[in-house]
Amino acid sequence: MSIIVITGLGEPAGRTAGLAAALADLVASRSPEAILIPNSIDGRELAGRLAARLGSPVLVDAVGVVLERDRVVTDHSVFGGSFTTTASAEGAPPIVTVREGSFDMEAIVGAELVDAAALGADAAATDVAVESTEALPSDAGRPELRGARIVVSGGKGVGSREDFALVERLADVLGAAVGASRVAVDSGYAPQNSQVGQTGVTVSPDLYIALGISGAIQHRAGMQTAKAIVAVNTDPDAPIFEIADFGVVGDLFTVVPQLIDALEGK
Secondary structure, eight states, X not given: OOEEEEEOOSOSTTOHHHHHHHHHHHHHHHOOSEEEEEOSHHHHHHHHHHHHHHTOOEEEXXXXXXXXXXXXXXXXXXXXXXXXXXXXXXXXXXXXXXXXXXXXXXXXXXXXXXXXXGGOOOGGGOSOOOOOOOOOOOOTTOOOSTTOXXXXXXXXXXXXXXXXXXXXXXXXXXXXXXXXXXXXXXXXXXXXXXXXSTTSBOOOOSEEXXXXXXXXXXXXXXXXXXXXXXXXXXXXXXXXXXXXXXXXXXXXXXXXXXXXXXXXXX
């Protein structure tokens, strides 16, 4: 079974129509059993445009893909991460958008990697006119939150914007992206684009460190598919400990500086 995996999405903006046209031609020449696309903003738009051209079904936000004899079966984390469901669709080839970081699409047996930039889509093929773009403020060279291998997040327990610097310091030591709970964002501790959760960014890193985060279902829905979860909280009954692989009941302002010193070899 052969599948096409799309990589390199994101630049330039407003060209998914042209990419869809070029990819439709490629699919026609390859006849794959499935097309896998990252579940990013551009990826979801590309999936919809490509599905309209091919008449294909779309399976959205998959956290796993299994190739069976005659079909593609996908796993999906639903209802705030409370359940994992499986799905498949009739009609070939199905288009699957994959939650970034949930698994390595490129490692699937039979995958043909296609760089979006190499498709050579003509900008004139797009029906979206992009007059200008505005970059979000720089995050001090840290990895982009969606798709990061390590994420360090802070919650209400951090206490203030000034003290949130400790979360950022640990992230920098680990080379990690910085996240935040909804309460932390609403309280002004961190910017909106760092919010992890059902109404924010969904992440599936190798390691997720939750500092001062109680673990409300809204937040857990955005991070509980992480491969390893470490939580630090003063409340031993905090819901975050129900899903944590390693939990520390303690004051993050005591625990985190010691962790930073250990990582820095002090």
